[in-house]
Amino acid sequence: MSLSATIRVPERDVDVSLEVPDGRTVAVLGPNGAGKSTALAAIAGLLHPSGGEIRLDDRTLFSANDSREFVPPHARGIGLLAQDARLFPHLSVLDNVAFGPRSAGMPRGRARERAHHWLAEVDATMLADRRPSALSGGQAQRVAIARALATEPGLLLLDEPLSALDVEAAPAVRQLLRRVLAERTTLLVTHDVLDAVLLADEVVVLDGGRVVERGPTATVLTRPTSAFAARIAGLNLVRGTLQGDAVVSPDGVRVAGLVDESVGDDDAAVAVFSPAAVGVYRVAPQGSPRTAVRATVTDLEPHGHQVRVHTAYLSADITPAALADLALTPGDEVVLTVKASEVAIYAG
Amino acid sequence: MTRSSRPGHAAYPRLGLPAWVFVPAALGALFVVLPLVAMLTQIDWSHFGALVTSESSRAALSLSLKTSLASTVLCIVFGVPMAVVLARTRFPGQSVARSLVLLPLVLPPVVGGIALLYTFGRRGLLGHSMEVLGLQIAFSTTAVVMAQTFVALPFLVVSLEGALRTGGQRFEEVAATLGARPTTVFLRVTLPLALPGLASGAVLAFARALGEFGATITFAGSLQGVTRTLPLEIYLQRETDPQAAVALSLVLVAVATIVITLTRRSRTAL
Numbered sequence: 001m002s003l004s005a006t007i008r009v010p011e012r013d014v015d016v017s018l019e020v021p022d023g024r025t026v027a028v029l030g031p032n033g034a035g036k037s038t039a040l041a042a043i044a045g046l047l048h049p050s051g052g053e054i055r056l057d058d059r060t061l062f063s064a065n066d067s068r069e070f071v072p073p074h075a076r077g078i079g080l081l082a083q084d085a086r087l088f089p090h091l092s093v094l095d096n097v098a099f100g101p102r103s104a105g106m107p108r109g110r111a112r113e114r115a116h117h118w119l120a121e122v123d124a125t126m127l128a129d130r131r132p133s134a135l136s137g138g139q140a141q142r143v144a145i146a147r148a149l150a151t152e153p154g155l156l157l158l159d160e161p162l163s164a165l166d167v168e169a170a171p172a173v174r175q176l177l178r179r180v181l182a183e184r185t186t187l188l189v190t191h192d193v194l195d196a197v198l199l200a201d202e203v204v205v206l207d208g209g210r211v212v213e214r215g216p217t218a219t220v221l222t223r224p225t226s227a228f229a230a231r232i233a234g235l236n237l238v239r240g241t242l243q244g245d246a247v248v249s250p251d252g253v254r255v256a257g258l259v260d261e262s263v264g265d266d267d268a269a270v271a272v273f274s275p276a277a278v279g280v281y282r283v284a285p286q287g288s289p290r291t292a293v294r295a296t297v298t299d300l301e302p303h304g305h306q307v308r309v310h311t312a313y314l315s316a317d318i319t320p321a322a323l324a325d326l327a328l329t330p331g332d333e334v335v336l337t338v339k340a341s342e343v344a345i346y347a348g
Numbered sequence: 349m350t351r352s353s354r355p356g357h358a359a360y361p362r363l364g365l366p367a368w369v370f371v372p373a374a375l376g377a378l379f380v381v382l383p384l385v386a387m388l389t390q391i392d393w394s395h396f397g398a399l400v401t402s403e404s405s406r407a408a409l410s411l412s413l414k415t416s417l418a419s420t421v422l423c424i425v426f427g428v429p430m431a432v433v434l435a436r437t438r439f440p441g442q443s444v445a446r447s448l449v450l451l452p453l454v455l456p457p458v459v460g461g462i463a464l465l466y467t468f469g470r471r472g473l474l475g476h477s478m479e480v481l482g483l484q485i486a487f488s489t490t491a492v493v494m495a496q497t498f499v500a501l502p503f504l505v506v507s508l509e510g511a512l513r514t515g516g517q518r519f520e521e522v523a524a525t526l527g528a529r530p531t532t533v534f535l536r537v538t539l540p541l542a543l544p545g546l547a548s549g550a551v552l553a554f555a556r557a558l559g560e561f562g563a564t565i566t567f568a569g570s571l572q573g574v575t576r577t578l579p580l581e582i583y584l585q586r587e588t589d590p591q592a593a594v595a596l597s598l599v600l601v602a603v604a605t606i607v608i609t610l611t612r613r614s615r616t617a618l
Contacts, residue, residue, distance in 0.1 A: 046521050073524040074533075080525040086518055090540045099536070103528035151527050 001057045001154035001185050007042045008051030008064075014038045014209040017052075018187065020155070025186040027200035027217065029193075031228055034206040036189045040157050043187065044080050045073035056154055074103070079153030083164045085140035087132035093143050094119070094128040100151035118146040122176055138169030142176065149180060156181070158188040162195060174198060193221065193232045205229045225270050225348035236278065236314045238271045239348055246291070247271040247345055253313065256290040257343025270348030277342035278316035280309055281335045282326060291338040297330050311336065384601065391598060392591050399595040407573045408581035409599065415489065415577060416557040419496035423553040426497075427504035428546065432538065434505070435512035453502040460498050461566025468494065469567075491568035492575050496557035503556050504549035511545020512538070551611040555604055 003020040014035035020026045028036050041047035043054055045061065048070060054062040061076055063069040087096045097115035102108065119125050122142045132140060141161065148156060161177065162170045178198055181188075188199055196203050196217055203220040205213040205228055213226040224230040230237030240249035246256040247269050255271040263269045279285075284292055295311035302308075306317040309328065314336055318326075328334070392399075399405065434446055452460055469475045469486040478485065485491050519541060523533045539546070561579040568575040570584065578600055585593040 044521075044525055046524070072530075073521070074527050074529050076525075077527075078525060080522065082518075082522070084518075086522045088519055088523075088537060088541075099523070099528070100526035103523075103526055103532050147526065157525075 003043070003054075003056055003155050003185065003187065005039075005043055005054040006052035007039050007049045007054070009035075009038055009042065009047070009049050011050070012038050012209065016206060016209070016211050018043075018204060018211075020185055020187050022185055023183050024201045025181050025184070025188055025199055026202045026204060027188045027190055027196040028204050028206060029190060029196060029228065029232060030206035031191070034228075035209040036206055037159060038209075039206070040080075040159050040187070040189055043155075044078055044157055045071060045076050077151075077154045079148035079151055079156045081141075081144055081148045081156065081158045081161050083160045085132070085135075085137075085144035087135070087140055087143055087147070089132050091132075092128070093124070093130050093132065093135070096132065096143060097147045097150050100147060104151065114150055115146070118150040119143070121149070121180065122146045136169065137165050138173055141165060141169075141173050145173075145176065145180065154185065156184055156186045158186060158190075160190055160192075161188075162192065163190075191232070193234075196232075197221065203229070223344065223346060224272060225346075230272060234275070236273050236275060238313070240269065240271075242267050242269040242345065245340070245345075253293055254291065255293075255338055255343055255345075256340040257338075257345045258341065260344070260346035263345065263347040268348055269345055271343050271345045273338055273343040275303075275308060275315045275317040276306075277339055278314060279337040279339075280316050280318050280322070280326060280328070281337065284335045285337060290340045291343070293336045293338075295334055295336055297328055297332045297334055299330055300328065309334075314338075387594055387597060387601075390594050392595075395591065396595050399589075399592045400599055402592070404572055404576075404581060405592070405596055405599075408576055408578045408596070411489070411492070411573065411576065412558060412578040413603075415492045415496055416554050418493045419500055419557040420550055420554040422493065422497045423501050423504045423557075424546070424550060427501050427549070427553070428508060428539075430501075431505045431508035431512060431549075432534070435509045436517070449505055450502045452499050453506070457495075457499055457560065457562030457564075458566050461495060461563035464491070464495060464498060464563065464567040486567060487569040487571065487575060489568075489574055492564055492577060495563035495567045496560045499560055499563055500553040500556040503552040504546075507549030507552060508542060508545045511542045511549075515541050548611060551607055555607055558600070558603065558607075 002022040003018065006017040008015045012035065016035060016039055018026070018028070018039065028039065030036050038047065042049045049062065049064070051064040052062070053060065053064065056077070060066065060069055061071045087093070088099065091099065094112060094115050097118055098111040101111035101114045106114065116125070116128065119128055122145050124139065124142045124146060127135065127139055127143060135143065162174055165173060174195065181199060188195065190196060200217050203215065203217045204211055205220065205226050207226065207228050213220060213224065213229050220229050221233040224233055224235060224237060227237055227239070238247055238249050238253055238255045240247045242259065242263055242265055244265070245259050246254050248254050257271050257273070293314065295313060297309060297311055299310040300307055300323070301310070303317060307320055307323045309316045309318060311334070316336060430449060434442070465472060465486060467473045467475070468478065468491070470479060470484070475486070485494065519537050520533050523537045528536065559579060560577070561583065564575065564577060565580055570576045570580045578596060582593050582596045582600070585596065
């Protein structure tokens with residue numbers, strides 16, 4: 001099934017449109033408060049938007065124009081997997097998974113057969129007789145996945161399904177999701193770039209209640225045009241207008257680079273480059289590099305074998321030795337240089 | 349209270365509790381316990397059996413248990429939907445509605461009895477039309493049950509509404525996305541999860557109904573075997589036979605203690 005949704009919730013300043021083609025997984029990325037959960041709740045039917053339209057194939061689930069149509073959540077055929085597993089604490093694991101089929105009117109025996117089948121699909125057969133309180137976080141999320149799939153939903157909504165799991169449990173559950181989501185129409189809300197890369201075909205980036213970027217996952221992560229996408233892709237992004245072979249931001253930062261043919265002078269453009277391409281100096285180096293930006297160090301954090309130096313705009317990766325040599329602390333004034341050959345400039 | 353030394357429980361140190369709070373705490377506990385002890389000292393144990401098994405005593409006890417049970421059932425039948433509506437919906441005037449529902453909690457029971465009388469009594473708001481239908485409520489066992497339900501209902505509603513609010517709607521939302529209709533969600537998710545709150549609310553309502561006096565005597569009167577419940581019997585015996593009154597009081601204390609103990613046990617078992 002394919003989803004086509006336009007959701008307007010003025011009280012929360014949300015106005016987004018989302019499309020999920022049949023059998024594909026679309027990841028919705030964005031900072032906290034971007035409107036991701038609001039959009040998901042509206043699609044699930046747990047929130048009544050003030051405007052817009054939600055359609056699953058040719059079935060209208062909600063329409064603001066058309067006689068205030070609103071299909072209640074239980075009749076939508078849309079599964080929801082939340083951050084926490086939310087297994088019913090008073091039911092066994094098996095009866096949790098059988099809950100959906102039972103609610104659809106299936107007799108107890110057949111519903112339990114169905115539950116066994118889906119527990120086997122998520123490698124949780126041995127948990128069938130346990131109470132939810134006796135499960136680890138990863139086990140509980142496995143069971144919740146089986147429970148959501150047992151209703152055979154036309155669309156599956158995942159609301160940060162891995163964010164509540166510890167680092168040991170997350171990879172196995174992510175692997176499981178990768179397996180069960182193939183061929184399934186899925187909308188995945190996440191803030192983790194790994195989820196987007198491993199699970200999603202396409203990415204939609206929300207910020208401030210609006211869609212700021214969308215496209216195939218690989219494109220968005222390698223050539224981001226929004227600050228958020230650049231941040232989670234681990235890239236620096238400077239937005240402005242093209243002047244010659246450089247992007248000039250409204251507050252005067254100038255970054256030179258390799259300009260894509262599609263963008264012309266005075267067009268809106270972004271300059272994107274890796275923190276590894278940024279050099280950090282106490283005083284401007286000799287030979288006046290093409291791009292030199294004055295900045296104040298805001299934060300230092302370990303990043304693999306490097307140290308990432310954050311400033312208000314850009315971040316740079318330097319070696320611990322270089323850090324010791326520079327003796328940097330937050331608040332220090334530095335000059336950042338960027339090699340033009342490592343900067344991609346394209347329309348943004 | 350001293351530090352707990354029950355097996356399986358770590359002993360918590362009395363962190364930062366000022367020593368003087370134990371004095372008023374102990375005085376308060378003494379204030380509750382001492383009258384019960386005083387009552388025990390007054391009991392004529394040689395005639396205790398005869399006093400509590402006299403015909404009027406047995407009639408009062410059985411009437412009390414039956415009516416309290418009936419009013420507890422009514423409290424559940426009406427109180428559960430009331431609590432769910434208050435906890436799970438929003439409508440204009442909701443806070444006013446909640447205050448009105450909880451009014452009997454703070455109203456003197458005699459006032460409640462008078463209010464009931466002016467509603468269901470012969471000259472009451474509904475009394476006349478009910479009399480046409482051949483129904484006479486005031487001064488009947490039905491009136492006892494209604495008086496008890498009137499004063500006990502808020503206990504169940506408050507207790508259950510609190511449990512529903514604390515539990516939140518997370519599980520109900522998931523149940524709905526799994527295809528469960530509202531009735532299925534209510535019966536298979538909402539109620540089972542709120543069961544501890546419902547149980548303690550029902551026990552509170554039962555205990556309140558068992559001790560009900562003012563509304564009952566005003567609305568139902570005091571007719572042996574029909575409307576004279578145990579508290580009324582005790583009050584009447586106090587005038588004529590103080591020994592019997594004390595003995596019956598002990599019976600009421602015993603019933604209340606059993607009820608409280610049972611619920612405490614069922615709660616720790618959950």
